[in-house]
Amino acid sequence: MTYPNWLSQRAYLTGNQLALSFGKNEWTFSEVNELALDYAGKLAHFGITQHSRVALLSKSNAEAVFVIYGCMQIGCEMVMLNERLAGAELAYQLEDAGVDRVFADAELIEKVAGAQPVSFDELKLAKPAVFPLKTEWAKQQTISIMYTSGTTGNPKGVRQTAENHFSSAVSSALNLGVSPDDVWLCTVPLFHISGFSILMRSLVYGMGVRLYGKFDAAVCADELSKGQVTHSSMVGVMLEQVLREIEQRELRVSPRFKQILAGGGPVPVSYLQRAEAHGIQVLQTYGMTETSSQTTTLQTADAKTKLGSAGKPLFLYQVKIDGAQAAGEHGEILIRGPQVTPGYIGQFKDRPVLVDGWLATGDIGYLDAEGFLFVVDRRSDLIVSGGENVYPAEIEKVLMAHPAVREAGVCGMPDDRWGEVPAAFVVLDAGETAEQLPAFCRSQLAGYKVPKTFRVVGSLPRSASNKLLRRELKKWL
Template sequence: MTYPNWLSQRSYLSGDRMALSFEEQQWTFSEINDLALVYAGKLTELGVKADSRVAILAKSNPESIFVMYGCLHLGCEMVMLNERLAKAELAYQIDDSEVDHILVADVLKGKLDSSNRILFSEIESVAPAEFEPQKQWRQDRTISIMYTSGTTGNPKGVRQTAENHFSSAVSSALNIGISPDDVWLCSVPLFHISGFSILMRSLIYGMGVRLYEKFDAERSAEEICSGKVTHMSMVGVMLERVLTNVEEASMQASPRFKAVLAGGGPIPVAYIKRAEDCGIPVLQTYGMTETSSQTTTLQSADAERKIGSSGKPLFLYQVKIDGTEKPGENGEILIHGPQVTPGYIGAFAERSVQEDGWLHTGDVGYLDDEGFLFVVDRRSDLIVSGGENIYPAEIEKVLLAHPAVREAGVCGAASDKWGEVPVAFVVLNKEAAADELLAYCREQIASYKVPKQLFFVEELPRNASNKLLRRELRTWL
């Protein structure tokens, strides 16, 4: 099965509708499509071919979207690089993904050194070559690849196909409804599935996107209350800041505003109640990179009745708890549906994603007697900090590479600001200062992954098979 080219089709169906706005500028779907064709021609001139794999390292701004849409016209697979990562982390992902080209915003060129790098300024300066845009997209075509941290400490490159993105958009539409004048405020990063899925929904629905380069709580509150936007995606820490701004200004959400889609970990009940008082419906969601965004969503009507739940599966999806017989029993959350990735790339290409058609998430949860999902633990050891997933093993791996460190254990500590932050426990084999080890971490990993506290201990808690017991580390806090 194939889809018509989403850019061409959307331009044809509703070309004069607003597609994107950024600061004081805005573009219609026809204008976006024309620009995407120009960018595709420029990329062709620079040697980027149809069906090639390219990495994109950029900020969340219109130029980045035009480059991405140019790649869509060419039929490229896009490896979405996180601009917050350290040089070493980016080098691993570029090496693992074996990309043909790396498209880099000029402001980020210091982040990597590579012979196959193409700067945005180079793309801008060349004249477009002639090329033929792909008229049809195969259902199994890989559109995006995003790296997600693995329990081994090595990130995995997750493929997201046209079918994955389309089923995600359609399932969300069946759940929340769509209208021609919808505008989604996007201040989550485009390199995350939360941001990229908004772009995909925009093309599939014909929905406008109000883009921010980075989150601004005060402006977001104003947009929600003025009626300029109808939807917004955010994590708990962002929601709290928006609510504080709405409350301090004694404002109320516009009747035009429909919903906040909240993910990245459980949303505190107090936030949901405050949002209700401000006239902001909050839909709690559960999903992951491997499922191309949300899999379950809790309707605002059920929010108080099902406090702490992530809701029921969207229409095309199924969720079950492995090895359980009765409602309320904890077990691993399993997911089935067309939104589940067909697999990984690079070092994990041989790893099977599904067993008997079900994705084993590694997350623990239960279904109640009405079929509502409750997520008990986001992958037993996972730290969710301000919506960012942090795996302890990744930080431990960096600490263990330091010559003074014999053992390292990392766990999450509660934080009022971020939900959780990483904290490290270290056994030394020679003298070293905490500041020295933390500085070493800053060179290797993104700042949000660097432990906020580091404790020196005589030994770490381990089980009979010598496996580190991270849950016990939390009790040490």
């Protein structure tokens, strides 16, 4: 129940192939493996072993990749911190995860100042210590941990094992196809599964990654036209901006470019049509942190007849609707397969992930007569804002902690740039105003989670059992 060490195997099998590019620099798999071994020694210098759990806080850059691969060589667990989170949010994750060490990019280190972090600069200068090289990796070994919220509002740390990542990479290859000269354009964050899974595919396929620190539509449009990349991952709003660049500058998309994998909810049909006009295949996908990326994917050929569908499962996966007896019946979406996390860490470590072998996603959907999945309601009224998941309950919890707030409700509001942004409704104590709330939220929450509007209301819409009805809030907008 092991894999050969992915990094050393890649260096052995396709050592001269492109593994990574960032800025003007490129590295082959042999070079990346050497750097990973060097970084593993540096991590060992700080006492990191295969039994350690570390947290990484970084922007997307080559050094972050080397630290990630160094951790894989050591065999430790990595908590991937979201650089956009507020200090309080990061502190919660570090405490919940009980990490042995925090390693942070110099630019971001202030955010985790309380956790005695080691900066990437300090790590880079460390004298490598000897460590036992793992020639094989256990399938059940946790590689990455990512925090995701849910109904509770308290983020849960999700384990992603070697088998989770491997299954995800292989299932994707069997669906999209794979070629030894594929290169994936990565402008999505490495701390999210969307970006991290690109690195995992790189190692499993021997595929190059062209990495960028952040998304820039003009740069992406250039990449698609230059012919160096074959794939990319985007959410709908990113795709639209790239298409606009291509159209305005009258660029020609290279015939070498194959596919865009689009997550974060259905892509409007007008985007699909514009993409098609430029020869770009867009595959819409449905997945989550707990499923280590894609679980279902909608083929380009089906996109127009199955508008709004998330497609069909990948080869190794199964999807069913809880309680549904026939096509079209709505219910909770259940997922089964080797991509599903074995569980959480920290305070949720005993919470079972599977019920009778199936992951209960909390999302509501249905399968049509041909077995295409339609997601009707994202779990916990999830707001997807520019590719980031925003959970209303988490924002409501912060608002409720403010002394002036009696009740709070948050829902998504349409936004041209981000797709959706959060909007807050609050019931205040007599004589109070909402004036202090934006600043209060900013001190507690990542910027993209801070509501763009705060409306003071007399009461919130609630069900008979007093449950907040967030869908009703949407109608008030």
